Every structure is written in C-alpha cells, then in structure tokens.
Amino acid sequence: MPLDVFLLWANKLPAAQKCVGQNKLQISHRPATYSTQLTHSSAFTSSSASSSLALIHRLLSFAMACHSTLLLEAAAGTAVASSKANTCRPCPPCRFAFRSVSTGRFQMEVKAGWSSVRADHGSTSVKEFDVPLLSAGQVVDQLKAFEQKRLRKPSNVAMYSSIFGGITTDFSAMVVPLDDHMVHRGHGVFDTAAIMNGYLYELDQHLDRFIRSAAMAKINPPFDSSIIRNILIRTASASRCSQGALRYWLSAGPGDFYLSPSGCLQSALYAVAYETRLPEFKGCKVVTSSIPIKSPQFAIMKSVNYLPNVLSKMEAEENEAFAGIWLDDEGYIAEGPNMNVAFVTEEKELLMPQFDKILSGCTAKRVLVLAEKLVEERKLRRVRLGKVTVQEGKRAREMMLIGSGILVKPVIQWDQDIISDGKEGSVTEALFNLIVEDMRSGPPSVRVPVPY
Structure with missing residues (x-):
C-alpha cells in the first residue's frame, strides 16, 4: 500500500x-x-x-x-x-x-x-x-474502550435500532451499519421531539412531518405510524431521561454500496433519546449566509443531508455569530440552518416567512398559535406569514430564531446592523416563556407522557 x-x-x-x-x-x-x-x-x-x-x-x-x-x-x-x-x-x-x-x-x-x-x-x-483482523467480540471490546476515552460522556441515553430489533443503553453498541444507504448515500430522513418533565413535546406533530419526509424521499417505513410511535415512547422511557430530546431516523436501509436502494432488503428505523439542558434566553448575532440555500424540493423535506446547514453554521461561527440566515432565490428572508426566523414589525405584527420554500418548523407553527394570546393582550396587533425583505428584517423592532433546540432565541445583531436598541425584545421573551409553559403544562395534544 x-x-x-x-x-x-x-x-x-x-x-x-x-x-x-x-x-x-x-x-x-x-x-x-x-x-x-x-x-x-x-x-x-x-x-x-x-x-x-x-x-x-x-x-x-x-x-x-x-x-x-x-x-x-x-x-x-x-x-x-x-x-x-x-x-x-x-x-x-x-x-x-x-x-x-x-x-x-x-x-x-x-x-x-x-x-x-x-x-x-x-x-x-x-x-x-x-x-489486526478482529472477531466480533474483539470489536465490541474496542468499541467499549473507545467510549471510555470520550471527554464528554452522555448520560441517560437509549437507542432503538430495527436492525437488531430492540433498545440498548450501552453507548458503545449504538452503531449503524456502514452499508446503510443513509450513511454512504444520504438516503434518509429524521426528526426530533423534545422531552420536558417526563413528557414528549409535540411528538405527533413531529411524527406526521417525519412520515411526510419519508414519503418525499421514497422510503417505505418498516412499520406503520402507530408502531413507530410506540417504539419512540419506549425508547424515551428506557433512557430514563426526563429533560432532553428524542431524535429518530428512517433510512433506505443497509444492503450494498451502490447508489440505488434496490439492493436494500428493508428500510431501517433508528431512534436515540438523550439528555439536554433547557436553552437560555440570551441575545445573539446572526450573519447573512453565503452558502447556497437548498432548492424548495429538498428544503421542505427533513432529510439527513445537512451539509449546507453545517457549512452555514460553521461560516457563522467563523464570524463570531450564532447562525447564518438564508435568503431565497428571490432575495427574501428564508430561514436559518436549523431554525425558523420571525420578526416583530414596527406595526407590532409577528411576521414569519411563509413555508412554501422552507421547512415548516413544528415549534414555529406552535409559536404562531401561542402568539394569539399576545394579540388578546394587545402586545401584538396580529400574526401573519408573508415575504420579508432583508431591509424589513433589519428595521424590525425584534428579531428571533425559533426551533426545537433553541425554542425562541432573540437576535440583537444581523451582520453589522443592530436590531432596534440591541437588547432582547419583550415580545420575544414573552413567546419564549409561553413555549416553555406549553412544554411543561400544555394540553394533551402537544404533551405525551413517557411511562418510565
């Protein structure tokens, strides 16, 4: 060699x-x-x-x-x-x-x-x-040894795999076959649900989007939705995680190393529940991303191909910013790398880019519903979706990022422009508190109990 x-x-x-x-x-x-x-x-x-x-x-x-x-x-x-x-x-x-x-x-x-x-x-x-040519037992030993060297060892983690047909809490066993087409061809979709105080938040909403993404990716799930739902709940239960996240994937499955999935015996389902902390409410800086945005066909699908998203995030970090903001093919504001964007206009409207060219965020859609309470309290005049120019966004009273991992995060600077007075906005903070309250004590339609 x-x-x-x-x-x-x-x-x-x-x-x-x-x-x-x-x-x-x-x-x-x-x-x-x-x-x-x-x-x-x-x-x-x-x-x-x-x-x-x-x-x-x-x-x-x-x-x-x-x-x-x-x-x-x-x-x-x-x-x-x-x-x-x-x-x-x-x-x-x-x-x-x-x-x-x-x-x-x-x-x-x-x-x-x-x-x-x-x-x-x-x-x-x-x-x-x-x-060395290792036996299966030696591979397991090496995986366990590798996990002992991790600097950041996750706690309260459980993984389900349809490949071995069960759940494991041994982190060294949480592996995916290399010939899985999700690994070497990116042929897979995923979604995430938050875990708060022993409840899965918006599990059904995320699961519906998960199944839609799989259909767009031409992946037939190995089980029907009710069985997948049960598997996800059991995985969260096995983790003993009361606050964290549940992430799950549908793959074309293992089979070979060719481009076509025709050699795959069956699609595969994977799920991982793990601990996370509640995100803090703190203002951040964003930059306009120079990484090309995905075409609408792929942007509205939550596929595992997140390379553009990763590069956009890295570009932002290189500029000491939290995230990059994508513009669509017409120059209107689109979304962040894994979050939606919203604004409070001078007319006290909560304005969010429409979902025809971007991913319809489950958390963003829930925020739109909860924001009606602020309309009732006259803190907002109305809530609407529409096209937003960069100039409108930078002139807004408030700007925020919305996603399941960050909930509602205030933006105080975009590129070199300070948003309003450069402080976290009151409406943004109210929406953050509303979503946290909804996660803790919302209706059964958004909270599914985990039977530990």
Missing part, C-alpha cells in the same frame, strides 16, 4: 526550506502517476545523511516518492537554516518521529538525535505494524 500521509513532529526543527504559519512547514506532492509503493519490507535509514538538512531532504524526497503529504511542526524559537547544506548551522538536540496513518500494514518510526554540534545522527528504528 502507498504511504498516503506522513507526519513529522520536531521539538526543534534545525533546517527547512520554507516556514509558514506558526512554525509549521507543509509540503505536498501529488504526481499524476507514481510507481513507488511502501510495503512491509521497505525501510529507510538515515545513517548516510551527513547533516540534519540532508536528512530532512531525504525524508522529503521519500515522502514525495510515496505520493504523500509531509507536515513539519516546530516549537517556538526554532532555528531556521539556509536551504544550502553547506550553510546549515549546528543545532541543539532534537527528535523526529514519523507515523503512517494509511491503511497499509506498514508503520515507520524514525528517531534521530543530535548530541553535539557535529550533527551526527542517533538511532533509527523501523517497526512493522499489522492491522
């Missing part, structure tokens, strides 16, 4: 042709064709190198011949010498360590030390590494 990636760490890098960034040198070489392949019998020795620079030069050549990327990291205070060997300055003791991260059966470790100004090389060791 070719050595695909080469990593070199140095406590002190004595010589380099070019240093970039923070004491890092990265050299990539990808020829159109190459014939050199590194096998378990290949070896590299540094005994013939007469200087530290000569050693580095040989290592670079070796990496390039292997169609690889070489990364050198130097500590602060590194002495950088000329690229000519005869001008290389003596250097203090240093060590290099190489590690192959390819899937081949070869791993090379090279350690070179300088103990004097003569730059004589120390020891060189080459070690073979066999990728």
Whole structure:
C-alpha cells in the first residue's frame, strides 16, 4: 500500500526550506502517476545523511516518492537554516518521529538525535505494524474502550435500532451499519421531539412531518405510524431521561454500496433519546449566509443531508455569530440552518416567512398559535406569514430564531446592523416563556407522557 500521509513532529526543527504559519512547514506532492509503493519490507535509514538538512531532504524526497503529504511542526524559537547544506548551522538536540496513518500494514518510526554540534545522527528504528483482523467480540471490546476515552460522556441515553430489533443503553453498541444507504448515500430522513418533565413535546406533530419526509424521499417505513410511535415512547422511557430530546431516523436501509436502494432488503428505523439542558434566553448575532440555500424540493423535506446547514453554521461561527440566515432565490428572508426566523414589525405584527420554500418548523407553527394570546393582550396587533425583505428584517423592532433546540432565541445583531436598541425584545421573551409553559403544562395534544 502507498504511504498516503506522513507526519513529522520536531521539538526543534534545525533546517527547512520554507516556514509558514506558526512554525509549521507543509509540503505536498501529488504526481499524476507514481510507481513507488511502501510495503512491509521497505525501510529507510538515515545513517548516510551527513547533516540534519540532508536528512530532512531525504525524508522529503521519500515522502514525495510515496505520493504523500509531509507536515513539519516546530516549537517556538526554532532555528531556521539556509536551504544550502553547506550553510546549515549546528543545532541543539532534537527528535523526529514519523507515523503512517494509511491503511497499509506498514508503520515507520524514525528517531534521530543530535548530541553535539557535529550533527551526527542517533538511532533509527523501523517497526512493522499489522492491522489486526478482529472477531466480533474483539470489536465490541474496542468499541467499549473507545467510549471510555470520550471527554464528554452522555448520560441517560437509549437507542432503538430495527436492525437488531430492540433498545440498548450501552453507548458503545449504538452503531449503524456502514452499508446503510443513509450513511454512504444520504438516503434518509429524521426528526426530533423534545422531552420536558417526563413528557414528549409535540411528538405527533413531529411524527406526521417525519412520515411526510419519508414519503418525499421514497422510503417505505418498516412499520406503520402507530408502531413507530410506540417504539419512540419506549425508547424515551428506557433512557430514563426526563429533560432532553428524542431524535429518530428512517433510512433506505443497509444492503450494498451502490447508489440505488434496490439492493436494500428493508428500510431501517433508528431512534436515540438523550439528555439536554433547557436553552437560555440570551441575545445573539446572526450573519447573512453565503452558502447556497437548498432548492424548495429538498428544503421542505427533513432529510439527513445537512451539509449546507453545517457549512452555514460553521461560516457563522467563523464570524463570531450564532447562525447564518438564508435568503431565497428571490432575495427574501428564508430561514436559518436549523431554525425558523420571525420578526416583530414596527406595526407590532409577528411576521414569519411563509413555508412554501422552507421547512415548516413544528415549534414555529406552535409559536404562531401561542402568539394569539399576545394579540388578546394587545402586545401584538396580529400574526401573519408573508415575504420579508432583508431591509424589513433589519428595521424590525425584534428579531428571533425559533426551533426545537433553541425554542425562541432573540437576535440583537444581523451582520453589522443592530436590531432596534440591541437588547432582547419583550415580545420575544414573552413567546419564549409561553413555549416553555406549553412544554411543561400544555394540553394533551402537544404533551405525551413517557411511562418510565
């Protein structure tokens, strides 16, 4: 197997042709064709190198011949010498360590030390590494060991899988087959319901959208809606989670690695219940997203293809913002990466973009219903859906994001524009309190008890 990636760490890098960034040198070489392949019998020795620079030069050549990327990291205070060997300055003791991260059966470790100004090389060791063939039991042991290393270990978690036909609370067993078409082709849909004080909030509303998304994705569920509903409730119960979320997926199922799902034996259902905290009511900044919005056909479907959403979120974080705001093909305000947007206009209207080109958020639709209470109290004049321009949005009295994970989150800045006085709005706060109250003590139509 070719050595695909080469990593070199140095406590002190004595010589380099070019240093970039923070004491890092990265050299990539990808020829159109190459014939050199590194096998378990290949070896590299540094005994013939007469200087530290000569050693580095040989290592670079070796990496390039292997169609690889070489990364050198130097500590602060590194002495950088000329690229000519005869001008290389003596250097203090240093060590290099190489590690192959390819899937081949070869791993090379090279350690070179300088103990004097003569730059004589120390020891060189080459070690073979066999990728083990594991039994099913050994795989389970490795998964358990991996979970023990997690920095953030989730609590009160349970997973259902139609593949193994039951629920597990062992996090290391919460796996999905690699040949599942949801994994390698993105052919799947999902949805989420919140858990509050031992009740599933808007389970039926989310489940209805879940089934609609599956129909649009041409996935026939393995069970009817009533059985799926029962499975979801039992999964939440097994988790012992009283406040959190229940997320569930419908996949075309495992079968093969082709594009068409025709080789899939049956669709698959997965569900996970896990603990979360109640989101805080705090103002945030948003930015206009430069990531292209999904076409309406895919935007109104809650599919697992969230790459545009993720990139939009990452772009926002790179600009020290909470979320990106998408505009539709006509330039009107659409939605956030996983939340709806709403405004309180100067006329005291609660205005939300219509759902014809975006996902119809269950929480957003519930907020529209609860907002009628504020109309009765004359805190709002009316509630409506419609087209919203960027100018209207930025001139609004209040701006908010709405979703099951954030509930109602105030926006106090959009790009460089401050929304109103730059403070969380009173209507936004009232809607946040209404949705929390609804989750805690709302009618049976939105609260399903979990039988722990």
